[in-house]
């Protein structure tokens with residue numbers, strides 16, 4: 036059963052890869068521009084650059100994204116659950132959240148650079164801030180819409196507040212939390228690229244922009260492939276989490 | 287001896303800054319170890335009453351005593367909700383264990399008690415399944431198991447068998463009677479089904495439309511007789527109940 040699932044999944048991934056590479060190849064033949072090399076050339080330079088040049092950039096980028104996701108989850112989930120459970124606090128905080136949520140957080144990059152320096156912290160804080168809102172709002176709404184009957188039935192077992200969070204609110208909202216993490220990952224990757232093109236010489240975003248400005252398109256695409264793979268691996272990780280933690284959803 | 291004593295109970299809900307009473311001047315008493323059945327029109331406050339008894343709603347006026355204690359002090363009450371309230375993210379076994387876990391029982395004790403109740407309710411093979419993988423009757427059994435594993439003194443049931451087919455329903459009624467005989471629980475059960483009320487209820491309380499109050503009370507000697515279904519007295523009582531309820535709608 037499990038082996039069969041795995042084989043099927045790998046087959047789908049393989050097919051997707053082939054489709055992607057084929058359309059890329061066709062496009063690059065049609066466009067005939069050095070800005071879009073054929074996939075084979077890009078893959079070759081990816082393989083050549085990966086061990087020495089790409090790896091340090093990839094590591095630092097991975098560290099920035101993963102840590103941001105982690106911090107945003109640790110902050111956003113408990114707050115979201117709390118607000119979804121407590122109507123008063125929710126009503127009080129809703130205007131504040133809705134007034135700050137739509138502001139593109141990226142505009143604060145200059146402030147963060149001044150306040151937190153040009154190191155990792157300012158980047159991580161910015162990415163965290165972006166995903167935090169997403170997780171907060173999604174978790175809050177999921178907790179808010181939780182069916183009353185679950186809460187009542189567990190309260191009738193004399194559960195305290197903490198037990199309600201543990202046995203009812205958290206597991207009930209977990210599918211929504213994982214969805215918000217998946218969405219957040221996409222946002223995190225684009226913010227990552229942006230913050231890595233300012234005032235830094237590290238990270239995959241810098242690598243891509245740097246290759247671009249020196250017109251090394253094969254290098255640039257090696258960087259894009261690396262970034263895509265990193266996101267893909269993180270998605271696979273989140274999917275695996277959902278399989279393990281939310282098996283009850285897929286019955 | 288009266289186990290459950292309710293006098294002049296009044297409960298209202300606030301909606302748009304208006305108090306709408308759900309229960310008004312509600313009085314009821316139920317002896318220890320007996321089965322009481324509440325029957326009444328939809329929306330008359332039956333579920334509201336159970337939420338007061340289960341200490342889910344402390345916003346009431348009047349006297350509510352369970353074995354001489356207020357619902358808040360009384361930790362031996364179990365409630366089974368209209369929709370069972372089983373947690374879909376926990377397996378059958380984990381659902382049943384939950385109450386014991388919350389009480390802080392030891393691992394061995396939890397395992398022993400869970401095993402016993404699973405066996406008693408014929409759920410032994412199902413403990414690893416999720417509620418979504420069960421039939422309606424099995425779900426109801428799990429809900430009963432989850433309550434009984436706590437060895438309650440008072441069992442409150444809100445229309446427990448309403449979504450089951452006729453045969454499963456009768457099977458569950460018999461199971462409930464057996465469990466009641468084994469444990470000598472006091473049971474207060476809500477139903478919309480007149481036959482069920484007569485079959486199970488040693489005392490049958492008929493409620494008025496909202497705001498609910500008790501307008502008639504029957505003492506029913508036929509309750510719990512496995513062979514009384516369809517007998518003369520059974521049908522007479524059922525008809526009298528039916529006439530009483532019809533006057534309300």
Ligand SMILES: Nc1ncnc2c1ncn2[C@@H]1O[C@H](COP(=O)(O)OP(=O)(O)OP(=O)(O)O)[C@@H](O)[C@H]1O
Pocket residue numbers: 299300301307308327328329330331332333334335496
């Ligand atoms: N949370 C609430 N807020 C406001 N009004 C409520 C609330 N819950 C119930 N009510 C009202 O109180 C009354 C009694 O409701 P309750 O749920 O106790 O009825 P019931 O007898 O259990 O009905 P049914 O047989 O349909 O389950 C109804 O008129 C209902 O509209």
Ligand SMILES: [Mg+2]
Pocket residue numbers: 332333334368444
């Ligand atoms: Mg009800």
